Amino acid sequence: MQLTCPVCQALLKQQETNLRCDNNHSFDAARQGYWNLLLAHKKRSRDPGDNPAMVQARRAFLDQGFYQPLSDQINQLALSSLGDTEHPSVLDMGCGEGYYTDRLQQALLEAQVDAELYGLDISKHAVKAACQRSKQIHWLVASGASTPLPDNSLSLQLVLFSRLMPEALAKPMQPGAALLVAWPGEQHLIELRKLIYQEIRESQFDPVSTLAEQFSLQSIQPVSYSFTLNSPEQISTLLQMTPHGQRLKQEARERICQLPELELTLDVNLGLFLRR
Ligand SMILES: C[S@@+](CC[C@H](N)C(=O)[O-])C[C@H]1O[C@@H](n2cnc3c(N)ncnc32)[C@H](O)[C@@H]1O
Numbered sequence: 001m002q003l004t005c006p007v008c009q010a011l012l013k014q015q016e017t018n019l020r021c022d023n024n025h026s027f028d029a030a031r032q033g034y035w036n037l038l039l040a041h042k043k044r045s046r047d048p049g050d051n052p053a054m055v056q057a058r059r060a061f062l063d064q065g066f067y068q069p070l071s072d073q074i075n076q077l078a079l080s081s082l083g084d085t086e087h088p089s090v091l092d093m094g095c096g097e098g099y100y101t102d103r104l105q106q107a108l109l110e111a112q113v114d115a116e117l118y119g120l121d122i123s124k125h126a127v128k129a130a131c132q133r134s135k136q137i138h139w140l141v142a143s144g145a146s147t148p149l150p151d152n153s154l155s156l157q158l159v160l161f162s163r164l165m166p167e168a169l170a171k172p173m174q175p176g177a178a179l180l181v182a183w184p185g186e187q188h189l190i191e192l193r194k195l196i197y198q199e200i201r202e203s204q205f206d207p208v209s210t211l212a213e214q215f216s217l218q219s220i221q222p223v224s225y226s227f228t229l230n231s232p233e234q235i236s237t238l239l240q241m242t243p244h245g246q247r248l249k250q251e252a253r254e255r256i257c258q259l260p261e262l263e264l265t266l267d268v269n270l271g272l273f274l275r276r
């Protein structure tokens with residue numbers, strides 16, 4: 001594990017449950033096993049990122065396995081992008097409660113890749129939940145706007161359904177390293193969106209142009225399949241997990257949660273970019 005000080009960017013040295021830089025800035029390990037490197041004055045709110053209810057809903061939904069084929073594709077792309085890199089350093093930026101990070105860790109182990117894997121999120125609630133999934137992963141509460149990892153150190157970075165901050169993403173990556181980005185395609189959860197919105201708007205999210213200055217596009221692989229939710233609880237957890245559901249009025253929420261089943265399309269783009 002190699003981390004940098006969020007105050008002065010010097011390397012942090014670990015002494016048991018404490019990290020300290022040469023300028024004497026020091027950070028204690030949290031009881032759950034993560035490092036909190038988020039500086040109070042850098043937070044935009046007192047409790048930034050996903051709140052406990054969102055974390056809980058995402059965990060409950062993902063643990064049912066509906067997105068497992070997607071996670072498998074992510075792992076396959078991640079492993080092939082690493083090739084035979086020795087001791088790769090890998091970061092899951094905006095890792096949430098760690099479903100994809102933990103499955104990536106298992107895939108790396110199975111492929112006998114001796115990697116250092118980091119999961120970083122600005123939400124301490126998400127990272128606390130992530131700690132329960134694995135003790136082998138280095139879990140960090142920090143901001144993706146200033147990743148506490150050395151410049152040019154990462155062999156691979158993943159950004160799954162999270163915001164893109166191109167300059168901050170590029171900084172800790174080795175030149176030529178891979179950036180794997182997942183974002184919803186036009187048909188993603190379309191059946192649910194049709195139940196919620198009168199008019200379906202096209203997404204404005206355009207990673208290829210957002211990232212163009214720092215990253216070159218290698219490939220975009222669409223992942224698409226259908227899955228069926230067949231209980232009000234399953235529908236309700238998905239609603240709580242998606243931004244669509246969070247915008248819903250109570251009456252509309254109840255109407256949708258009363259459906260006996262809901263067949264849904266998963267449509268996700270996996271973009272592979274290379275750091276210029
Ligand atoms: C839609 S969730 C995706 C979580 C996870 N990647 C997944 O797919 O299950 C977006 C995550 O980004 C985190 N986030 C938001 N702003 C962030 C920032 N500036 N730095 C790091 N993480 C951030 C949120 O707390 C949340 O966990």
Ligand SMILES: [Zn+2]
Pocket residue numbers: 005006007008009010021022023024025
């Ligand atoms: Zn320092």
